[in-house]
Amino acid sequence: MAIEELDGMNGAVYSIRSIQSSKKITIAYTGKDPVTGELKTQDNTVEGPLMVFITTTQVDIDGETASRFVFISIDESEEMTKKILTKQRQSQTMEGMINKLKAGQIIKKHQNANRLLKPLCVFNHYADLLTFTSKSLRARRDHTKYLNLILAIAYLFQYQRKSRTIAAKPLNTSASLWTISKRPTELPMKFLAGPWTS
Template sequence: MMGAHSIRGRALKDNNLVGRIIEDFAKTGLVGEPSNALMGYLACVSRKLNIPLAIIVQSTSAAGKSALMDAVLKLVPEEDRVHYSAMTGQSLFYLGETNLKHKILGIAEEEGVRQAAYALKLLQSQGELTIASTGKDPQSGKLVTEEYRVEGPVMLFLTTTAIDIDEELLNRCVVLSINESREQTAAIQQRQRQARTLSGLLARNESEHIIQQHQNAQRLLRPLAVVNPYAEQLAFADSRTRTRRDHEKYLTLIDSITLLYQYQRDIKTIDRDGQVIEYVEATLDDIA
């Protein structure tokens, strides 16, 4: 067990960790989309923060949005993700008290995102959902009101072909667009052909090893607090009110990068009223 632990730790100590993640996406079958894949990976890491990022992948049908989502989610430990093809507007409220806390909720179907948009919006803004539901007591037969609560924070990962997704939900998410160029289509077809060859068979075997390695590495990431000593020196567009939320996403992205590199940083502590808080500091490289 100690040997396996050290192997996973070495992966997180790689100086070229971000570059390695991008390379591993290609090795596990994703064609192109390096920036989108990395953004998705970092957003998934943010599930361990108090206010995670949220992702919406928008594209036309069959362009590859689900392939991108699947490529990112399979590198996350199974116990940290909940993935649905669709979801009704009410079903989110009944998922249980802690089933989603610091986990990823993936919804991979346009109508599911539409119907659940209101609940998703609340979950992202407030970090929890509550609903009062009336039902009949099986013993007395009287109507009783029960409260159902879903505890966050939750990292949302959604895909859709819709252009007119709820604006309030969009504002809370980082929106990724799929490469729909002819060159990308040709590259995907080439990869599909290559998968039928002997080298493709061997690549699938390597892919399973890489996926397992990433899942195990992510299990080692601790939900530390992040301090950005350069935060007050940063600047951001302020011409529109929506940049208030965009600015928060920008800062959270930096936090996610710092959290990912925690095995290459000193873990610092501060005593606050008898409570010891552990934190890691962002660097200029994280911001870059």
């Protein structure tokens, strides 16, 4: 779910928080019984998990909402502004117009690449070596987000690593799995070290 501005989810904040934390949300509403015609309370359950992407220019965000998201800030340097202005000018040229036409093909290629990803169990044997700040209660949520981000990055590398299959005899099931290399463990720290190590 993509929400362009944080203000756009004002009426749905509670629902989005709930489905992120509980992986589902149940809403009770009053409706007519189709048999008796009497008004009855009925439950409607929406199953998650739900991926939510929000953009905002706000600096101060409600703590309960903020603790459920990973924050990625934009580069606000003058150097980056110069690059953006150059790109904007280039977009008005013939080459820029051609690149706009190619954009759809590039997006389609990325979507097709995502469809090639197979369901795999990923485990991190570096997990016990990782450290994380324990100075605030929020660390309990942020730590899980940090670990899951490592697994997500590793999952995307599945065609660049060897996987193996193990059998879970008591459950009579099997699963393909592979081990995280050092690189996926380093990536979250490289890009997101600020908010999670201070």
